[in-house]
Amino acid sequence: MRKLLAVLSVLFYNVHVSALDLGIPIACDYGEDCIIFNYYDKSVEADVYTDHTCGRLSYDNHKSTDFMLRSHTQMKDGVNVVAADSGTIAFIRDGMSDISVDLIGEEAVRGSECGNGVIIDHKRGYKTEYCHLMNGSITKKVGDYVEKGEIIGQVGLSGITSFPYLEFTVSLNGQPVDPFTGDNPITGEINVPCDSLDIYPLWDKQTEKRLEYIATSLLTMGFSEKVPHSQGAREGKFSRKIIKYDSKIMVFWVDIFGIVAGDQLKLSIINPRGDVIKTETRPFTKNRRHNFQFIGYKHKDTKWVLGKYIGKVELLRKEGNEMEHVINTTTFVELVKN
Incomplete structure (x- = not known):
């Protein structure tokens, strides 16, 4: 009887496998x-x-x-x-x-x-x-x-x-x-x-x-000379590779999937000299499936430094007693003369 059940199981399994192969x-x-x-x-x-x-x-x-x-x-x-x-x-x-x-x-x-x-x-x-x-x-x-x-x-x-x-x-x-x-x-x-x-x-x-299981991911990020909104950023309306010298602000934005309660999101803007001119760390108390965040640096009396500005995004998550990077990457924009 056991042998018969084993044979039937194999037959059923083979029929199942051949039925759909996505x-x-x-x-x-x-x-x-x-x-x-x-x-x-x-x-x-x-x-x-x-x-x-x-x-x-x-x-x-x-x-x-x-x-x-x-x-x-x-x-x-x-x-x-x-x-x-x-x-x-x-x-x-x-x-x-x-x-x-x-x-x-x-x-x-x-x-x-x-x-x-x-x-x-x-x-x-x-x-x-x-x-x-x-x-x-x-x-x-x-x-x-x-x-x-x-x-x-x-x-x-x-x-x-x-x-x-x-x-x-x-x-x-x-x-x-x-x-x-x-x-x-x-x-x-x-x-x-x-x-x-x-x-x-x-x-x-x-x-x-x-199809590996991906719980958290950086969807996209970019720079803009205007204050962005999520829909426009996702449509590519706030993605600049070059920003002009007469721009009043520089904004670095990120679109992230899978933020977990307890995570910390750190955004930074670094000038061509290597100075961090703007940085913010934001803690999350709730899970966020799809989250859009940005920071901005406003041009005041000091002159812009021409060259490559780096936007850095870090998402940290508690593993045991330590906060570890889940996301740690950069992008850049060129500031050029008008």
Whole structure:
């Protein structure tokens, strides 16, 4: 009897493995150009959420995996969305504008929260859904067969979103499934606890290895001669490589993902002589998923020093009894004559 069960388990496992073999659904350098900022919520309790690692990168009842671009500039340059596995196009929506929901309000996209999107029908009841695609970028039509890795559209800003990202959802017979844990091939159970060792990831081996868990990341940073705001900075409107000598202020800004309560953020501006002309350290008492911060140096009576100014960002986190760097990097801007 035990031998029979063992054989059946192997057979079920082999069927499961061949049913879906997902690649990354976005053509980006993961960890560099894009990151996952929301995972599938594993908790079945209301108002409680956790991702597959028992971490906090999710929100209540979220049943997708969200791949976020680091900036709007990437979206404008074009980032392809590809079929995670081969299948047939079952649904398409296109024609929705790429505009932040912060500007138009949620009511404007009610009933079309996914924005421009595609659904692909795969084998054995599996489907994958791709949301928030760029208006006019969808390259396929309903009924088309697509191969794994084939371009189906581009990342956009349609639907209920305020920044460019791909919302990727996997379902089995109409029920959402976490691609990082999969469904049990014997019992069919899809509600796998976050601490379970009995998992069957739906990613192919290369993708599973590639999608490392990133809890904290510097999304982007830059200099400006004006006081920036987060939306404009993320759209590339406050990123200068050169600042003119007659500018009144110099601002260094950062956009960070995954700040944890207890973290300390230190921002500094260093002049061409190596002098720190402005520095601030800001403690955080709450977790911050997506946080925009800046410091500025105002030109008064003293003259600017021409040359390269360095912006330095340090995010420190308590590990044991010590504060250790989670982020420690720099960028620069050139101050030149008019």
